[in-house]
Amino acid sequence: MHACTESAELGLYTRPVYHLSREDSTNPLILVCDHASRYIPEALDNLGLDDTAAGEHIAWDIGALQLAEQLAEKLGATLLSANYSRLLIDLNRPRHAPDSIPAQSEIYQIPGNRELDEATREYRRQTLFKPFHARLQTLIDERLAKGQAVRVVGIHSFTPVYYGQPRTLEIGVLFVHAKAYAQRLLNGLDEHSLQVAGNQPYKIDPLGDMTVPVHGDARGLDSVLVEVRNDLLRSPQAVSLWAGYLAPLL
Ligand SMILES: [Zn+2]
Incomplete structure (x- = not known):
């Protein structure tokens, strides 16, 4: 096992952990984009990945931030987005989940996460x-204390080819408790003749996810994750189309 390789003295994580926009919005919707960024501090050398792999879906959700920003803009809603790559630590996994700091993601090995000592993980x-989830929790606390309605929606994207298999699904709505809210979204998306499905391409693991089970379901709030296939989010015009589908439904 290697020694602790990251510490405050190294100044690795100097950029803010998250970006919060329209904090004082009165729209019940809180948009969360936890896989928004591919940023890995330069000193960590892309965690040993080559440039191509470090720009792939394993490092971030391609196009998700642009979609979340357009939705936030259209609806005047609050958006909390992450400023670091999910490969450093996955914000949508509980802190002690095996894939919180992945040594492998899909078909890619992540050399810089192998043999990390516990002190570095804890760092x-x-x-x-911690700051990301504390901020989200406080945001929700404050609104509930004021008697405001809150809905928590994660905006994600997924890769069109997964373990070599092409995916035809275009958009998925992932949920556990919020069945009626999710169904309303699914019905609305269906009207645009999209390849849409509930709880695909992934299912939420109540013990292995964060946004929906922890910030939504556990607090009795309507909460879903929206997953859009990332090849459909490669231009501002394409992103606008999806924001147009989703905005009236959220
Ligand atoms: Zn994601």
Whole structure:
């Protein structure tokens, strides 16, 4: 096992952990984009990945931030987005989940996450994970204390080819408790003749996810994740189309 390789003295994580926009919005919707960024501090050398792999879906959700920003703009809604790559620590996994700091993601090995000692893992949890979730929790607390309605929606994207298999699905709505809210979204998306499905391409693991089970379901709030196939989010015009489908439904 290697020694602790990250610490405050190294100044690795100097950029803000998250970006919060329209904090004082009165729209019940809180948009969360936890896989928004591919940013890995330069000193970590892309965690040993080559440039192509470090720009792939394993590092971030391609196009998700642009979609979340357009939705936030259209609806005047609050958006909390992450400023670091999910490969450093995945904000949508509980802090002690095996894939919180992945040594492998889909078909890619992540050399820089192999054999990390516990002190380094804890440092990432304290520095990157904790502030993001604390901010989201406080945001929700404040609104509930004022008697405001809250809905928590994660905006994600997924790769068109997964373990070599092409995916035809275009958009998925992932949920556990919020069945009626999710169904309303699914019905609305269906009207545009899209390849749409509930709880695909992934299912939410109540013990292995964060946004929906922790910030939504556990607090009795309507909460879903929206997953759009990332090849459909490669231009501003394409993103606008999806924002147009989703905005009236959220
Ligand atoms: Zn994601």
